[in-house]
Amino acid sequence: GNSVTQMEGPVTLSEEAFLTINCTYTATGYPSLFWYVQYPGEGLQLLLKATKADDKGSNKGFEATYRKETTSFHLEKGSVQVSDSAVYFCALSDTGRRALTFGSGTRLQVQP
Amino acid sequence: DAEITQSPRHKITETGRQVTLACHQTWNHNNMFWYRQDLGHGLRLIHYSYGVHDTNKGEVSDGYSVSRSNTEDLPLTLESAASSQTSVYFCASTQTFGNTIYFGEGSWLTVV
Numbered sequence: 380g381n382s383v384t385q386m387e388g389p390v391t392l393s394e395e396a397f398l399t400i401n402c403t404y405t406a407t408g409y410p411s412l413f414w415y416v417q418y419p420g421e422g423l424q425l426l427l428k429a430t431k432a433d434d435k436g437s438n439k440g441f442e443a444t445y446r447k448e449t450t451s452f453h454l455e456k457g458s459v460q461v462s463d464s465a466v467y468f469c470a471l472s473d474t475g476r477r478a479l480t481f482g483s484g485t486r487l488q489v490q491p
Numbered sequence: 492d493a494e495i496t497q498s499p500r501h502k503i504t505e506t507g508r509q510v511t512l513a514c515h516q517t518w519n520h521n522n523m524f525w526y527r528q529d530l531g532h533g534l535r536l537i538h539y540s541y542g543v544h545d546t547n548k549g550e551v552s553d554g555y556s557v558s559r560s561n562t563e564d565l566p567l568t569l570e571s572a573a574s575s576q577t578s579v580y581f582c583a584s585t586q587t588f589g590n591t592i593y594f595g596e597g598s599w600l601t602v603v
Contacts, residue, residue, distance in 0.1 A: 413592075415594075421596065421597075422581060422594040422595055422596040422597050423534075423581065423583075423594040424594070425591045425592070425593075428591065468533060468534065472592070478522075478524050478536050478539050478549065479524070479534075479536075479583070479592055480536075481526075481533040481534040481535075482533055483531060483532060483533040484533045
């Protein structure tokens with residue numbers, strides 16, 4: 380079956396530091412890949428997505444590249460802000476089921 | 492604006508009671524999903540539906556049921572609530588594979 384593995388958190392960074400959150404996946408076929416963000420007390424919001432190999436999704440300074448050869452979709456940001464503190468979820472959607480399969484989430488804490 | 496809404500947002504119930512969580516979307520999406528979010532597990536799929544009168548079990552469907560009598564609504568019923576079902580529940584919808592999946596704001600359920 381499908382699965383998504385994310386790095387364990389929490390990740391604690393100082394403001395303006397570089398962020399990487401690792402995500403690898405197992406899936407049949409050619410899934411679409413997503414990063415969702417959840418701010419405290421809120422639902423999930425789409426951060427970015429990529430629908431085919433070598434696509435780069437980007438939004439709000441965050442980027443992730445769909446790497447089929449390494450089955451990875453790592454999230455990066457060059458300079459984090461306190462307002463980026465949240466839980467980040469990597470997810471995939473396959474053609475067969477359309478539902479999202481989520482990783483366990485990575486909590487990011489950015490300190491001023 | 493189109494949206495997806497859940498109700499109630501917070502509920503406390505007793506073990507053994509039947510509970511129904513409502514989910515309503517105004518996008519006319521065919522595909523709707525229910526997830527539960529628990530610490531250390533990320534989001535896990537409970538049930539999903541591809542259209543009216545269609546329902547399917549997800550990975551954690553025991554003790555839950557759904558029905559789809561129209562496009563807009565997918566209520567989730569806990570037949571006999573158990574303490575293990577204390578969780579945050581999220582409803583989601585999308586029109587087609589690869590497109591953004593939109594989430595409601597969540598329903599916090601406590602079973603005592």
